Amino acid sequence: MTIQLLLLAAVVGYAFGCVPFANLIARRHGVDDLRAVGDRNPGYWNARDRIGIRSSVPILLLDAAKAAAAAGVGIMLAGVWGGVIAWTTVILGHMFPVTMRFRGGRGVLCLVGGALVVVPLACIPAAIALLIIRWRWDFARGAQAALIITPFAVWIIYGAGVELYAIVVLLSVVGLRSALADRALKRAGIDKSSPV
16 A cells, blocks of 8 residues: 555545536436525435435435445555545545535435445444334434444444544534534525425
């Protein structure tokens, strides 16, 4: 593993993250820019509310897949450190894409997609928690439970290594980004669930 390979992993991750699948797909369905409607997030949930569940499924898959692909390339280039670096930069590229003047999404699906490659075994208990709690209550609570369980699963399965630090830092970054975005919407008096 060399510094050059780690830098290449970082560049690949950021480049993958900059592909604005949600906006591209929404545009094909008559929504010019997701950053101008709903919760102003160019991501799956806002697209789903604007163009429908069926039309937005490709966004769900592609945003997770771009992170999985970036993390996989990172691992091939520089092992687990390369995977973690590419995973981190794909999330940053999704949040702050040069292709969209640094106004991107929240990075939740990129967090999930990278986790499927970097810490796949930890995703199993998280998915089980999501399904059980979603079945009993709702998806939002299930997602919260999955996010809470994931660091513990990583710690138990992978130990206190780079994977654990990565998941804790990335969960914090995505959570902070989401909280700040929600706060900005509230200050602006925007109801993120309002229709187009």
